[in-house]
Amino acid sequence: MIGIKLPVSEEEIRKLKAGDEISITGVMITARDAAHKYLVETGGEDVKDLLRDSMIYHCGPVVKKEGDKYSFVAAGPTTSIREEPYEGPVIAKYGVRGVIGKGGMGPDTLKACAEHGCVYLSAVGGLATTLARSVVEVLDVHKLEEFGVPEAMWVIRVENFPAVVTMDSHGRSVHDEIEKLSRKKYEELLEK
Amino acid sequence: MDRGRLEESLFDLIRRASTSLPPDVVAAMRRGIAAEGEGASAGTSLELMLENAKQAREGTTPICQDTGALLFFVEYGPDFRQKEIEEAARAATVRATEEYILRPNAVDPVTGANSGNNLGPGSPDFHFNQRDEEGLRVRLLLKGGGSENVGAQYKLPDGRLKAGRDLEGVRKCIIDTVYNAQGKGCAPGVVGVCAGGNRGSSFGWSKEQLLRDLGDTNPDPVLAELENTLMEELNGLGIGPSGFGGKTTVLGVKIGKQHRLPACFFVSVSYTCWAYRKAFMSVQGGEVTYDWD
Numbered sequence: 001m002i003g004i005k006l007p008v009s010e011e012e013i014r015k016l017k018a019g020d021e022i023s024i025t026g027v028m029i030t031a032r033d034a035a036h037k038y039l040v041e042t043g044g045e046d047v048k049d050l051l052r053d054s055m056i057y058h059c060g061p062v063v064k065k066e067g068d069k070y071s072f073v074a075a076g077p078t079t080s081i082r083e084e085p086y087e088g089p090v091i092a093k094y095g096v097r098g099v100i101g102k103g104g105m106g107p108d109t110l111k112a113c114a115e116h117g118c119v120y121l122s123a124v125g126g127l128a129t130t131l132a133r134s135v136v137e138v139l140d141v142h143k144l145e146e147f148g149v150p151e152a153m154w155v156i157r158v159e160n161f162p163a164v165v166t167m168d169s170h171g172r173s174v175h176d177e178i179e180k181l182s183r184k185k186y187e188e189l190l191e192k
Numbered sequence: 193m194d195r196g197r198l199e200e201s202l203f204d205l206i207r208r209a210s211t212s213l214p215p216d217v218v219a220a221m222r223r224g225i226a227a228e229g230e231g232a233s234a235g236t237s238l239e240l241m242l243e244n245a246k247q248a249r250e251g252t253t254p255i256c257q258d259t260g261a262l263l264f265f266v267e268y269g270p271d272f273r274q275k276e277i278e279e280a281a282r283a284a285t286v287r288a289t290e291e292y293i294l295r296p297n298a299v300d301p302v303t304g305a306n307s308g309n310n311l312g313p314g315s316p317d318f319h320f321n322q323r324d325e326e327g328l329r330v331r332l333l334l335k336g337g338g339s340e341n342v343g344a345q346y347k348l349p350d351g352r353l354k355a356g357r358d359l360e361g362v363r364k365c366i367i368d369t370v371y372n373a374q375g376k377g378c379a380p381g382v383v384g385v386c387a388g389g390n391r392g393s394s395f396g397w398s399k400e401q402l403l404r405d406l407g408d409t410n411p412d413p414v415l416a417e418l419e420n421t422l423m424e425e426l427n428g429l430g431i432g433p434s435g436f437g438g439k440t441t442v443l444g445v446k447i448g449k450q451h452r453l454p455a456c457f458f459v460s461v462s463y464t465c466w467a468y469r470k471a472f473m474s475v476q477g478g479e480v481t482y483d484w485d
Contacts, residue, residue, distance in 0.1 A: 034304070062257050062295045073292045074248075074257035079338040079376050103338075103376035103435060124240055124434050125338065125378035126467040128257040129248040148306030149296050150257075164436070178437050179374055182429040186371040189425050190353060190364055 001162075004098075007053035010117035013097045016165045018172040022121065024161040027139065028055040028100075032078055034151040036086035038143065044094065046142045047153055051094040055121075058083065058101030060150025061132070070138040072156065074128035077102040080120070088112035100163055104175030113169050120167035122174075134161040193272075193328075193478055195280055201473060201480045202284035202330065206262070208482060209334050209471035210254045210293045213245040215484050216406040217443065217468045224380060224433070224440035234438025238380075241433070241466055252293070256378075256467040259294040260334035262316035265403060269326040272475075277328070278318055285310045297337075319396070327476040331403050334469040340462075342377035344369045345395060348457035357457045362387045362447070363418060365459040370426050370442060375435015378465030382406065382444040383426075386460045389450035394460040401446035402464055403472075410447065419445045433466070443468070 004012070006026025016022070029050055031039065038044065044051070061075040080087075080101030087105060090096060091112040098118060099109070102125035113119055123131060140155040147153075166174040221238050228235035248255040264281055268274065286309045288294045298312035299305070310316070346365040348357045353368055355361035366385055373381065384401030386394045410416035422445045432438025443466060452458065472483040 060257060060295065062254055062259070062292050064292050074254040074259075074295070076257050078258065079341065081376060102378065103374065122375075122434065122436070124237055124244075125375070126256045126465055127240060127244045128255060129251060129253045130240065130244040132253070132257075133247075148299070148308070150306070166436070175374070175435065178431060178435055181437070182371060182374070182431050185429045186367065189367050189428075 006055060008097050009053065010097065013117050013119055014169050016119050016168055017170070018165055018168045018174050020165040022163055022165060024055065024098075024163060025159050026054070027155065027157050028057050030057045030059045030061065030152075030154040030156065032058055032060055032151055033082055034147040035143070035153045036083045036090060039090050039094065040086050047155075048094055050155060051096050053095060053097050055098035055100055056090070056096055057156070058099070061154065062128070063138070063149055063154070070141065070154075072132040072135040072138060075132040075135055076126050076128035077123040077131075079103045080105050084108060091116050091118045104166055104173065110167050110171060110173055113167055114171050117169050119165050119169055121163035122166040123161075123163045131161065134158050193475060195276060198277065199280040199283050201475070202281050203287050205330060205332050205471050205473050205482070206284055206288040207252065207293050209332050209469045210259050210288070211252050212249040212485070213242075213255060214468070214470055217466070218242065218245070220406045220443040221380070221466065224443065227427075227439050232438065234432045234436065234440060237433035237436065237438075238440065254293065254295070255469060256336060256465070257295060258336040258338060259297060260336040260469065261297065261340070262310065263319070263333040263335060263399065264316055265319045265331040265333075265400065267321045267323050267329040269323055269328065271326045272328050274320050274322075281316060281318070282311055285316055327474065329472070329474050331472045332470060333399070333402060335399070336378070336465055336467065339377040339381060339465040342369065342373035343398075343460075343462045344372070345391065345461070346459040348459060359387075359414070359418060361457075362459050363422065366422055366445065366461055367425065369461040369463065370431070371429060373463055374431055377463045378467065379431055379435055380433055380440045380443045380466050381463045382468055383442060383446070384462040384464070385445070385447040386458075387447065387449045388452035389458060389460070390453070390456065391458060393450055394458045395462065397448050397450050398460040398462040401448045402462060402468075403470065404446045406444040412449070415447045415449065419447055
């Protein structure tokens with residue numbers, strides 16, 4: 001298990017290889033469909049400083065509000081591939097060093113990871129209660145009214161958040177490898 | 193049964209579905225852990241999933257943050273009124289959202305606004321059936337969006353798959369859906385299938401297959417055999433838990449059928465993630481029981 005502290009340097013991210021298990025500590029931000037569209041179409045003034053050298057978490061949490069304090073109740077990853085049209089430009093524009101989600105992403109994101117020094121990390125899908133325990137503090141939230149709870153950009157502090165590097169900055173994708181492997185079996189089954 | 197107690201029981205049903213993994217699913221995942229063998233990372237993933245489910249149950253928090261679409265399948269006798277059940281279920285849904293058992297999940301596709309309480313046109317999704325015997329039976333599925341996205345409907349014949357208008361064609365459609373899903377629908381999944389029907393009824397019936405117990409046997413011997421064959425074939429794809437590779441790609445294959453028009457042959461495949469959330473309840477003579485804890 002490799003420990004990563006946020007913010008993180010490009011050099012450190014480039015050392016990571018597909019298959020590495022890592023544990024993340026620091027401040028990151030959640031973003032999914034509405035947020036990605038917003039980040040691409042605007043200058044993202046409210047979050048751009050936070051995103052530099054930090055990570056994006058594809059997550060639409062269940063959030064509890066007590067007084068004016070928020071906390072995450074359930075917070076597993078959402079399917080990342082929906083952000084494929086946006087992720088490359090977001091990585092390039094904001095200097096994001098890591099994107100955490102589930103299911104993997106496509107060739108444009110893989111290319112952006114290589115070009116700009118970023119990795120894609122998989123968290124286990126559905127691990128909502130366990131992963132919410134790694135979110136030790138909700139620091140802020142952006143666009144809550146406009147986007148709603150799941151889509152808002154939540155600024156969170158995580159401790160020992162577990163994830164696996166499945167797309168590295170050297171062009172390797174575990175998802176492509178598994179797909180290729182299963183493709184062979186799939187074709188055999190269709191021929192049968 | 194008075195309205196207050198009905199609402200309370202339905203709230204409890206939602207709570208159970210969202211926060212506790214049913215015993216048939218836990219058993220299927222344990223079989224997966226055994227199949228992966230000692231020390232396999234796919235087995236470790238399955239163990240993490242079960243640990244998460246345990247924590248969710250103990251803390252009464254959602255197993256998955258995507259608490260899904262609410263699908264209520266209701267059978268009611270002459271001592272119940274449909275409208276009253278529906279109203280009580282809506283109220284229970286609002287309360288479950290307020291108590292963080294459900295995430296606000298109903299979004300207006302035109303304005304983009306989230307209703308904030310899981311109510312809206314089509315949400316929850318109710319399927320009512322009247323019956324002659326007194327009492328009430330409610331089966332609830334919470335179906336997550338990630339797995340809903342990887343479902344698919346086919347129209348046979350399908351040239352790309354070389355799938356004809358027969359059972360062999362049905363088999364190929366199911367293999368295609370699971371292959372395309374890879375890890376995106378939170379494998380290991382369960383597939384509910386309907387062969388036949390019209391576009392709407394077919395998808396509906398494929399979802400109803402997900403109400404079956406994972407350990408049951410299809411009463412139709414031909415479909416039972418196909419289910420067994422597909423379990424083996426799909427687990428041979430090597431996609432594995434979370435799509436990281438492994439021997440456990442599906443936990444169950446459940447196939448139903450509906451008569452079709454001579455001109456139409458639809459195959460609808462609904463996929464649900466390993467966080468397969470369902471809860472069933474019965475009311476008989478004022479007594480409420482749940483099928484499992």
